[in-house]
Protein backbone atom coordinates (compact mmCIF):
# COMPACT_ATOMS: atom_id res chain seq x y z
CA UNK A 1 0.00 0.00 0.00
CA UNK A 2 1.29 3.47 -0.89
CA UNK A 3 0.16 6.81 0.58
CA UNK A 4 -2.60 8.34 -1.60
CA UNK A 5 -0.72 11.65 -1.99
CA UNK A 6 2.65 13.07 -2.97
CA UNK A 7 4.61 15.99 -1.48
CA UNK A 8 4.15 19.41 -3.05
CA UNK A 9 5.86 21.68 -0.55
CA UNK A 10 8.52 20.90 2.03
CA UNK A 11 9.54 22.33 5.38
CA UNK A 12 13.17 22.05 6.48
CA UNK A 13 13.58 20.31 9.81
CA UNK A 14 15.53 22.09 12.57
CA UNK A 15 18.83 20.36 13.47
CA UNK A 16 19.82 21.38 17.03
CA UNK A 17 22.88 19.47 18.27
CA UNK A 18 23.02 17.35 21.41
CA UNK A 19 24.61 20.02 23.58
CA UNK A 20 22.02 22.65 22.69
CA UNK A 21 19.27 20.08 23.29
CA UNK A 22 20.43 19.67 26.91
CA UNK A 23 20.40 23.48 27.31
CA UNK A 24 16.88 23.51 25.88
CA UNK A 25 15.76 20.76 28.25
CA UNK A 26 17.03 22.64 31.30
CA UNK A 27 15.25 25.85 30.22
CA UNK A 28 12.06 23.86 29.57
CA UNK A 29 12.12 22.29 33.04
CA UNK A 30 12.49 18.88 31.33
CA UNK A 31 8.86 19.13 30.25
CA UNK A 32 8.41 18.36 26.51
CA UNK A 33 5.47 20.78 26.19
CA UNK A 34 7.75 23.65 27.18
CA UNK A 35 10.40 22.95 24.53
CA UNK A 36 10.32 25.56 21.71
CA UNK A 37 9.18 23.83 18.50
CA UNK A 38 12.14 25.20 16.51
CA UNK A 39 14.39 23.07 18.73
CA UNK A 40 12.59 19.84 17.77
CA UNK A 41 13.70 17.63 14.87
CA UNK A 42 10.72 15.27 14.67
CA UNK A 43 7.64 16.28 16.61
CA UNK A 44 5.25 13.59 17.83
CA UNK A 45 3.92 15.51 20.83
CA UNK A 46 0.40 15.70 19.42
CA UNK A 47 -1.74 14.96 16.38
CA UNK A 48 -3.85 18.02 17.21
CA UNK A 49 -3.64 20.91 14.74
CA UNK A 50 -0.38 19.47 13.39
CA UNK A 51 -1.65 17.69 10.24
CA UNK A 52 -0.77 18.84 6.72
CA UNK A 53 -3.61 20.33 4.70
CA UNK A 54 -4.28 19.15 1.15
CA UNK A 55 -4.09 21.34 -1.96
CA UNK A 56 -7.89 21.31 -2.03
CA UNK A 57 -7.96 22.72 1.51
CA UNK A 58 -5.41 25.43 0.63
CA UNK A 59 -7.33 26.22 -2.55
CA UNK A 60 -10.57 26.62 -0.56
CA UNK A 61 -8.75 28.65 2.10
CA UNK A 62 -7.25 31.10 -0.40
CA UNK A 63 -10.46 31.58 -2.33
CA UNK A 64 -12.80 32.03 0.66
CA UNK A 65 -14.19 35.56 0.89
CA UNK A 66 -14.12 37.17 4.30
CA UNK A 67 -17.46 38.62 5.39
CA UNK A 68 -18.86 39.44 8.81
CA UNK A 69 -21.98 37.29 8.50
CA UNK A 70 -23.69 34.96 6.03
CA UNK A 71 -20.34 33.71 4.77
CA UNK A 72 -20.43 31.32 1.80
CA UNK A 73 -17.82 29.18 3.56
CA UNK A 74 -20.20 28.85 6.55
CA UNK A 75 -23.05 27.72 4.30
CA UNK A 76 -20.86 25.10 2.60
CA UNK A 77 -19.41 23.84 5.89
CA UNK A 78 -22.86 23.51 7.46
CA UNK A 79 -24.18 21.56 4.45
CA UNK A 80 -21.29 19.06 4.63
CA UNK A 81 -21.50 18.70 8.43
CA UNK A 82 -25.29 18.18 8.33
CA UNK A 83 -24.90 15.39 5.80
CA UNK A 84 -22.08 13.68 7.67
CA UNK A 85 -23.45 13.93 11.21
CA UNK A 86 -27.13 13.58 10.20
CA UNK A 87 -28.00 16.45 12.54
CA UNK A 88 -29.86 19.60 11.44
CA UNK A 89 -28.18 22.28 13.57
CA UNK A 90 -24.47 23.00 13.14
CA UNK A 91 -22.43 25.58 15.02
CA UNK A 92 -18.77 26.12 14.17
CA UNK A 93 -16.42 27.14 17.01
CA UNK A 94 -12.71 27.80 17.11
CA UNK A 95 -11.54 24.83 19.23
CA UNK A 96 -12.88 21.64 20.79
CA UNK A 97 -12.59 22.98 24.34
CA UNK A 98 -14.72 26.01 23.44
CA UNK A 99 -17.41 23.63 22.24
CA UNK A 100 -17.20 21.86 25.60
CA UNK A 101 -17.40 25.10 27.53
CA UNK A 102 -20.36 26.48 25.55
CA UNK A 103 -22.33 23.25 25.63
CA UNK A 104 -21.70 22.27 29.25
CA UNK A 105 -22.64 25.75 30.49
CA UNK A 106 -26.01 25.31 28.79
CA UNK A 107 -26.56 21.75 30.02
CA UNK A 108 -24.99 21.47 33.48
CA UNK A 109 -25.65 22.84 36.96
CA UNK A 110 -23.28 22.69 39.93
CA UNK A 111 -23.10 19.19 41.46
CA UNK A 112 -24.34 17.51 38.25
CA UNK A 113 -22.65 14.23 37.50
CA UNK A 114 -21.27 13.39 34.03
CA UNK A 115 -20.13 9.90 33.01
CA UNK A 116 -17.71 9.17 30.18
CA UNK A 117 -15.65 6.28 28.82
CA UNK A 118 -12.78 8.64 29.73
CA UNK A 119 -12.90 12.42 30.02
CA UNK A 120 -10.17 14.24 28.14
CA UNK A 121 -8.35 16.79 30.37
CA UNK A 122 -10.20 19.83 28.99
CA UNK A 123 -13.55 17.99 29.12
CA UNK A 124 -13.03 17.19 32.80
CA UNK A 125 -11.81 20.70 33.56
CA UNK A 126 -14.80 22.32 31.80
CA UNK A 127 -17.22 20.12 33.80
CA UNK A 128 -15.44 20.74 37.10
CA UNK A 129 -15.26 24.50 36.54
CA UNK A 130 -19.09 24.53 36.62
CA UNK A 131 -19.00 22.52 39.86
CA UNK A 132 -19.90 19.24 38.14
CA UNK A 133 -18.41 15.82 38.80
CA UNK A 134 -16.72 13.85 35.99
CA UNK A 135 -16.71 10.06 36.38
CA UNK A 136 -14.73 7.74 34.07
CA UNK A 137 -16.09 4.25 33.43
CA UNK A 138 -13.72 2.72 30.85
CA UNK A 139 -14.04 -0.92 29.85
CA UNK A 140 -10.74 -1.60 28.05
CA UNK A 141 -11.62 -5.03 26.69
CA UNK A 142 -10.32 -6.08 23.26
CA UNK A 143 -10.98 -5.31 20.50
CA UNK A 144 -13.02 -2.24 21.56
CA UNK A 145 -10.75 -0.94 24.31
CA UNK A 146 -12.47 2.46 24.20
CA UNK A 147 -15.93 1.27 25.26
CA UNK A 148 -17.81 2.61 28.25
CA UNK A 149 -18.46 -0.07 30.85
CA UNK A 150 -22.23 -0.58 30.66
CA UNK A 151 -22.39 -2.84 33.74
CA UNK A 152 -20.68 -0.25 35.92
CA UNK A 153 -22.88 2.50 34.45
CA UNK A 154 -26.03 0.53 35.31
CA UNK A 155 -24.74 -0.06 38.84
CA UNK A 156 -23.85 3.63 39.27
CA UNK A 157 -27.28 4.75 38.12
CA UNK A 158 -28.90 2.75 40.97
CA UNK A 159 -27.31 5.10 43.52
CA UNK A 160 -26.32 8.28 41.65
CA UNK A 161 -28.32 10.57 39.38
CA UNK A 162 -26.34 11.28 36.21
CA UNK A 163 -27.03 14.38 34.11
CA UNK A 164 -25.51 13.20 30.83
CA UNK A 165 -23.09 10.81 29.14
CA UNK A 166 -20.11 12.00 27.10
CA UNK A 167 -18.76 9.28 24.85
CA UNK A 168 -15.34 10.07 23.44
CA UNK A 169 -14.85 8.48 20.00
CA UNK A 170 -12.13 7.42 19.84
CA UNK A 171 -11.28 7.24 23.50
CA UNK A 172 -8.06 9.24 23.94
CA UNK A 173 -6.61 6.88 26.58
CA UNK A 174 -3.77 4.77 25.24
CA UNK A 175 -3.72 6.69 21.98
CA UNK A 176 -7.29 6.54 20.68
CA UNK A 177 -9.08 3.25 21.35
CA UNK A 178 -12.30 2.55 19.40
CA UNK A 179 -15.85 2.42 20.74
CA UNK A 180 -18.18 -0.16 19.16
CA UNK A 181 -21.54 0.61 17.56
CA UNK A 182 -23.06 -1.95 19.94
CA UNK A 183 -21.70 -0.03 22.95
CA UNK A 184 -23.21 3.19 21.54
CA UNK A 185 -26.56 1.43 21.04
CA UNK A 186 -26.62 0.06 24.60
CA UNK A 187 -25.67 3.40 26.14
CA UNK A 188 -28.34 5.16 24.11
CA UNK A 189 -30.98 2.75 25.47
CA UNK A 190 -29.85 3.50 29.05
CA UNK A 191 -29.87 7.24 28.32
CA UNK A 192 -33.45 7.02 27.03
CA UNK A 193 -34.55 5.13 30.16
CA UNK A 194 -32.95 7.74 32.44
CA UNK A 195 -33.82 10.82 30.32
CA UNK A 196 -30.20 11.85 29.84
CA UNK A 197 -28.68 13.13 26.60
CA UNK A 198 -25.94 11.10 24.93
CA UNK A 199 -23.19 13.42 23.69
CA UNK A 200 -20.25 12.37 21.55
CA UNK A 201 -16.84 13.98 21.74
CA UNK A 202 -16.24 13.14 18.08
CA UNK A 203 -12.80 14.73 17.73
CA UNK A 204 -11.41 11.50 16.20
CA UNK A 205 -14.64 10.12 14.74
CA UNK A 206 -13.04 8.98 11.49
CA UNK A 207 -10.37 6.93 13.33
CA UNK A 208 -13.23 5.29 15.24
CA UNK A 209 -15.09 4.50 12.01
CA UNK A 210 -11.91 3.15 10.40
CA UNK A 211 -11.16 0.87 13.35
CA UNK A 212 -14.76 -0.44 13.30
CA UNK A 213 -14.33 -1.16 9.59
CA UNK A 214 -11.10 -3.08 10.32
CA UNK A 215 -12.43 -5.03 13.29
CA UNK A 216 -15.74 -6.04 11.72
CA UNK A 217 -14.25 -6.53 8.19
CA UNK A 218 -17.41 -4.91 6.87
CA UNK A 219 -17.75 -3.75 3.26
CA UNK A 220 -19.50 -0.58 4.53
CA UNK A 221 -17.82 2.70 3.66
CA UNK A 222 -16.51 5.12 6.30
CA UNK A 223 -19.48 7.55 5.80
CA UNK A 224 -21.89 4.60 6.21
CA UNK A 225 -20.20 3.56 9.46
CA UNK A 226 -20.28 7.20 10.61
CA UNK A 227 -24.05 7.27 10.00
CA UNK A 228 -24.41 4.12 12.13
CA UNK A 229 -22.38 5.68 14.95
CA UNK A 230 -24.05 9.09 14.89
CA UNK A 231 -27.65 7.80 14.87
CA UNK A 232 -27.43 7.23 18.65
CA UNK A 233 -26.09 10.66 19.64
CA UNK A 234 -28.40 13.47 20.75
CA UNK A 235 -25.64 15.94 20.01
CA UNK A 236 -21.93 15.97 19.38
CA UNK A 237 -18.97 18.27 19.40
CA UNK A 238 -15.50 17.95 18.00
CA UNK A 239 -12.14 19.56 17.75
CA UNK A 240 -11.57 19.73 13.99
CA UNK A 241 -7.81 19.70 14.62
CA UNK A 242 -7.61 15.90 14.60
CA UNK A 243 -9.77 13.83 12.19
CA UNK A 244 -10.72 16.92 10.14
CA UNK A 245 -7.06 17.84 9.52
CA UNK A 246 -7.16 21.59 9.98
CA UNK A 247 -4.82 23.64 12.15
CA UNK A 248 -7.64 25.35 14.02
CA UNK A 249 -11.40 24.83 14.37
CA UNK A 250 -14.18 22.91 16.01
CA UNK A 251 -17.89 22.34 15.73
CA UNK A 252 -21.09 21.42 17.56
CA UNK A 253 -23.96 19.45 15.98
CA UNK A 254 -27.41 19.33 17.58
CA UNK A 255 -30.84 17.82 17.04
CA UNK A 256 -32.64 20.30 19.32
CA UNK A 257 -33.70 23.66 17.84
CA UNK A 258 -34.32 25.06 21.34
CA UNK A 259 -30.76 24.27 22.41
CA UNK A 260 -29.40 25.65 19.11
CA UNK A 261 -31.13 29.00 19.73
CA UNK A 262 -29.58 29.21 23.22
CA UNK A 263 -26.21 28.19 21.82
CA UNK A 264 -26.29 30.99 19.24
CA UNK A 265 -26.71 33.53 22.05
CA UNK A 266 -23.78 32.04 23.96
CA UNK A 267 -21.66 32.12 20.77
CA UNK A 268 -22.54 35.79 20.25
CA UNK A 269 -21.46 36.51 23.83
CA UNK A 270 -18.19 34.60 23.76
CA UNK A 271 -17.01 33.97 20.21
CA UNK A 272 -18.38 36.11 17.40
CA UNK A 273 -21.31 36.20 15.02
CA UNK A 274 -22.69 32.62 14.89
CA UNK A 275 -21.92 32.16 11.19
CA UNK A 276 -18.23 32.61 11.96
CA UNK A 277 -18.03 30.88 15.35
CA UNK A 278 -14.84 32.79 16.11
CA UNK A 279 -13.15 31.59 12.91
CA UNK A 280 -12.17 33.33 9.70
CA UNK A 281 -14.14 32.25 6.62
CA UNK A 282 -10.91 30.72 5.31
CA UNK A 283 -10.79 28.39 8.32
CA UNK A 284 -14.39 27.32 7.68
CA UNK A 285 -13.55 26.65 4.04
CA UNK A 286 -10.60 24.43 5.01
CA UNK A 287 -12.82 22.65 7.57
CA UNK A 288 -15.44 21.95 4.91
CA UNK A 289 -12.92 20.15 2.70
CA UNK A 290 -11.31 18.55 5.78
CA UNK A 291 -14.63 16.97 6.77
CA UNK A 292 -14.83 15.28 3.35
CA UNK A 293 -11.20 14.16 3.45
CA UNK A 294 -11.66 12.85 7.01
CA UNK A 295 -13.92 10.11 5.68
CA UNK A 296 -11.71 9.24 2.71
CA UNK A 297 -10.73 5.64 3.48
CA UNK A 298 -7.44 5.88 1.59
CA UNK A 299 -6.13 8.68 3.83
CA UNK A 300 -7.22 6.76 6.91
CA UNK A 301 -5.56 3.59 5.66
CA UNK A 302 -2.27 5.39 4.95
CA UNK A 303 -2.30 6.98 8.43
CA UNK A 304 -2.98 3.63 10.04
CA UNK A 305 -0.26 1.83 8.03
CA UNK A 306 2.25 4.43 9.19
CA UNK A 307 1.22 3.99 12.83
CA UNK A 308 1.56 0.23 12.48
CA UNK A 309 4.96 0.75 10.83
CA UNK A 310 6.08 2.84 13.81
CA UNK A 311 4.84 0.11 16.18
CA UNK A 312 6.82 -2.58 14.32
CA UNK A 313 9.95 -0.41 14.21
CA UNK A 314 9.73 0.27 17.97
CA UNK A 315 9.46 -3.44 18.73
CA UNK A 316 12.40 -4.17 16.44
CA UNK A 317 14.38 -1.69 18.56
CA UNK A 318 13.39 -3.52 21.77
CA UNK A 319 10.77 -1.03 22.88
CA UNK A 320 7.57 -2.62 24.24
CA UNK A 321 4.36 -0.91 23.13
CA UNK A 322 0.85 -0.99 24.55
CA UNK A 323 -1.47 -3.04 22.35
CA UNK A 324 -3.76 -2.81 20.57
CA UNK A 325 -2.42 0.39 18.99
CA UNK A 326 -5.01 3.18 19.06
CA UNK A 327 -6.02 5.44 16.17
CA UNK A 328 -3.62 8.33 16.60
CA UNK A 329 -0.69 7.38 18.83
CA UNK A 330 1.53 4.69 20.30
CA UNK A 331 1.91 4.51 24.06
CA UNK A 332 4.98 2.97 25.64
CA UNK A 333 4.80 1.17 29.00
CA UNK A 334 7.01 2.81 31.60
CA UNK A 335 9.91 1.41 33.59
CA UNK A 336 8.95 1.10 37.23
CA UNK A 337 12.36 1.93 38.71
CA UNK A 338 12.73 5.37 37.11
CA UNK A 339 11.36 8.44 38.96
CA UNK A 340 8.82 10.41 36.84
CA UNK A 341 9.34 7.70 34.22
CA UNK A 342 7.28 9.26 31.38
CA UNK A 343 9.06 12.63 31.64
CA UNK A 344 12.45 10.91 32.10
CA UNK A 345 11.89 8.92 28.89
CA UNK A 346 10.65 12.02 27.02
CA UNK A 347 13.71 14.01 28.13
CA UNK A 348 16.17 11.21 27.33
CA UNK A 349 14.69 10.62 23.86
CA UNK A 350 14.76 14.35 23.12
CA UNK A 351 18.34 14.73 24.39
CA UNK A 352 19.60 11.77 22.33
CA UNK A 353 17.74 12.50 19.11
CA UNK A 354 15.76 15.75 19.01
CA UNK A 355 12.55 13.68 18.81
CA UNK A 356 9.70 15.03 20.94
CA UNK A 357 7.03 12.73 22.31
CA UNK A 358 4.28 13.83 24.71
CA UNK A 359 3.24 12.97 28.25
CA UNK A 360 -0.51 12.50 28.73
CA UNK A 361 -2.12 11.05 31.84
CA UNK A 362 1.37 10.19 33.08
CA UNK A 363 2.11 8.06 29.99
CA UNK A 364 4.74 8.57 27.27
CA UNK A 365 3.01 8.81 23.93
CA UNK A 366 4.11 9.20 20.33
CA UNK A 367 1.24 10.85 18.44
CA UNK A 368 1.25 10.87 14.66
CA UNK A 369 0.37 14.13 12.85
CA UNK A 370 -1.65 13.30 9.74
CA UNK A 371 0.02 13.42 6.30
CA UNK A 372 3.28 14.87 7.70
CA UNK A 373 6.01 12.26 8.29
CA UNK A 374 7.26 9.28 6.26
CA UNK A 375 8.22 5.82 7.46
CA UNK A 376 11.90 6.88 7.23
CA UNK A 377 11.25 9.61 9.82
CA UNK A 378 9.49 7.10 12.05
CA UNK A 379 12.34 4.58 11.76
CA UNK A 380 14.67 7.29 13.11
CA UNK A 381 12.17 7.85 15.95
CA UNK A 382 12.07 4.13 16.76
CA UNK A 383 15.87 3.87 16.88
CA UNK A 384 16.05 6.92 19.16
CA UNK A 385 13.41 5.61 21.56
CA UNK A 386 15.12 2.19 21.52
CA UNK A 387 18.45 3.72 22.59
CA UNK A 388 16.84 5.86 25.31
CA UNK A 389 14.60 3.08 26.63
CA UNK A 390 17.35 0.53 26.99
CA UNK A 391 20.00 2.76 28.58
CA UNK A 392 20.07 4.63 31.93
CA UNK A 393 17.65 7.58 31.62
CA UNK A 394 17.94 11.17 32.83
CA UNK A 395 16.79 11.20 36.48
CA UNK A 396 14.41 14.00 37.43
CA UNK A 397 13.12 15.73 40.55
CA UNK A 398 9.93 17.85 40.40
CA UNK A 399 10.30 21.51 41.32
CA UNK A 400 6.59 22.39 41.27
CA UNK A 401 3.30 20.53 41.80
CA UNK A 402 0.53 22.07 39.62
CA UNK A 403 -2.96 21.28 40.93
CA UNK A 404 -4.48 21.23 37.42
CA UNK A 405 -3.15 20.27 33.96
CA UNK A 406 -0.21 18.64 35.74
CA UNK A 407 1.47 17.13 32.68
CA UNK A 408 1.45 20.43 30.77
CA UNK A 409 2.70 22.61 33.61
CA UNK A 410 4.99 20.50 35.82
CA UNK A 411 8.74 21.35 35.81
CA UNK A 412 11.76 19.30 36.85
CA UNK A 413 15.46 19.55 37.47
CA UNK A 414 18.08 16.91 36.74
CA UNK A 415 19.26 14.95 39.78
Ligand SMILES: Cc1ncc(COP(=O)(O)O)c(C=O)c1O
Nearest residue numbers: 048095096097120122172203239
Ligand atom coordinates in the same frame (compact mmCIF):
# COMPACT_ATOMS: atom_id res chain seq x y z
C1 LIG B 1 -10.78 13.88 22.90
C2 LIG B 1 -10.52 15.35 22.89
N1 LIG B 1 -11.53 16.20 23.19
C3 LIG B 1 -11.35 17.54 23.20
C4 LIG B 1 -10.13 18.09 22.91
C5 LIG B 1 -9.95 19.59 22.93
O1 LIG B 1 -9.85 20.09 21.63
P1 LIG B 1 -9.03 21.43 21.27
O2 LIG B 1 -7.58 21.12 21.46
O3 LIG B 1 -9.39 21.74 19.86
O4 LIG B 1 -9.50 22.49 22.19
C6 LIG B 1 -9.05 17.25 22.61
C7 LIG B 1 -7.72 17.83 22.30
O5 LIG B 1 -6.72 17.17 22.17
C8 LIG B 1 -9.25 15.83 22.60
O6 LIG B 1 -8.26 14.98 22.32
